[in-house]
Amino acid sequence: MSHAPESVDPVQLxxxxxxxxxxxxxxxxxxxxxxxxxxxxxxxxQILARLDRWSPDGSRGMTDLADSIVFSRSGLTYQAGLLEKAGLVTRTPTPGDERATTVTITDAGRALLAKVFPGHTEVVTRMLFDPLPRADAQTLAALLTPVRDHMRATPPRSAAPRRRKKSP
Amino acid sequence: MSHAPESVDPVQLxxxxxxxxxxxxxxxxxxxxxxxxxxxxxxxxQILARLDRWSPDGSRGMTDLADSIVFSRSGLTYQAGLLEKAGLVTRTPTPGDERATTVTITDAGRALLAKVFPGHTEVVTRMLFDPLPRADAQTLAALLTPVRDHMRATPPRSAAPRRRKKSP
DNA sequence: GTCCCTTGTTTCGAATTCGAAGCATCGCTA
DNA sequence: TAGCGATGCTTCGAATTCGAAACAAGGGAC
Incomplete structure (x- = not known):
């Protein structure tokens, strides 16, 4: 299935x-x-953070939300159920499209996120950013962001078109 | 729980x-x-690759192997069972320590790995190294390798600290 | 040699993940 | 407006993951 070389550049590896x-x-x-x-x-x-900080009005459609955190749709259905049961998000039919569901973070959800965020930040800082100075983090972001965009634009390989495509 | 700032440097984030x-x-x-x-x-x-390319004689103890790929021990027991059943590895008692088990890759395991490696390389190249030129990959490695070592040396902060030997 | 804490591994149960299949709605086209 | 493929989400079954507990052997203190 491939012409790719068996040996890889050790640096890249x-x-x-x-x-x-x-x-x-x-x-x-x-x-x-x-x-x-x-x-x-x-x-x-990830779900709460995505809703609270990177979504208009703290809400998103299921598909969009799943894609944004690289997670399966069925898995998101399960997790959204848990979060809804815990009162951290709500699921409401999207006006204008009976099929679609809009997930919205609740006040309790925002509160929990706020409670949890400092610890999260502390861990990320201690594990990643502490040994990685700001200038280096900047370099890392500069390197990885284009790669991420490239990957998002290049679905895993169309053996069977699995992930939703974007509007042509 | 923490004194860490709520807001994080957007660049780092x-x-x-x-x-x-x-x-x-x-x-x-x-x-x-x-x-x-x-x-x-x-x-x-990961298991096969670790055994074939980064282990003496193609074998390792269970604990060592699990740690080397950041995987739970019980999970490794499960996976090693599958691989053994498929004839890709063997599990033998470690000479000199009745408790320990040595996992060794078989010829069939090496064959399968060789068969699978090109496709793996091709994907990694196309997704990661293609948008990331060699020089950049070098930078990335230079950035991440120390971070990885730092993390390995800094366990997740043991929730239940193991009992130590003796108090001085 | 015996006790007892460690270390190495497996078993067990619960939770989570994914892909495929199933439903229902949308919206384009004739 | 009827037909029909596309789209959005959920259900379902199977596989995999983890942590805690169980088990068993090692090894130091006495």
Missing amino acids: GAYFALIEVTSLLRHAIEQQLREDGSISFVQF | GAYFALIEVTSLLRHAIEQQLREDGSISFVQF
Whole structure:
């Protein structure tokens, strides 16, 4: 299936493995902190944060929300159910489209997020930003942001078009 | 719970989110490719690769192996069971320590890894290294490798601190 | 040699994740 | 306006993950 070389540039390989490991370690650390502070999971934190800080009116459609955190739709249905049961978000039919559901963060959701955020920030700072000075973080962002955009624009490979495509 | 500031430097935050998203997207892409090429999961690929390329004699103890890929021990027990059943690794008692188990990659394991590696490389190259030129990958590695080592040396902050030997 | 804390691994149960299939609605086209 | 593929979400079943508890062997103190 491929013409790609068996051997990879060790330098690049180093970057790849560091990427995977750093993210795993960071995520584990964050999960533990979140469990202590607010009894929510990392995905739930992502959902609340996405709604509170990067969404108009604190609400989004399900599909959009799922894509924005790189998560499956069915998985989001499950998590949104949990969050709704806990009173942290609401799900309402989207006006103008009976199919669509709008997820909105509640005041309780914002409160929990605010309670949990300092610990999260502290962990990220201690694990990632402390050994990575500001100038370096800037470099990292400058490197990774274009890569992220490239990946978002390049779906995994169309064996079967799985992820939703954008408007042509 | 913390004195950490509520607001984070947007530049750093950008690096953090890009890190999480890039890794998620990359991992999904790799998983799909692995599924097509060799019917193994990402963790299984990690295990085989770790044994084949970064372990003496292609073998390691369970704990060491689990830690090296940032994976739970019980999870590794499960995966090692699957791999053993598939004939890709063997589990033998470690000579000199009856408790310990040594995991060793088999010829079939190496063969499968060799078969799967090109596709893996191709995906990583296309998704990560293509938009990230070699010089940049070098920068990325230079940034992340120390961070990774820092994280490895700084466990998640043990919630239940292990009992120490003796009080001085 | 014996006690007892450590270390290495597995078992167990609960929770979470994903893909595929199922439904219902939308909206374009004739 | 009827037909029909596209779109948005949920349900379902299967697989995988983790932490805690259980088990078993090692090894130091006495």
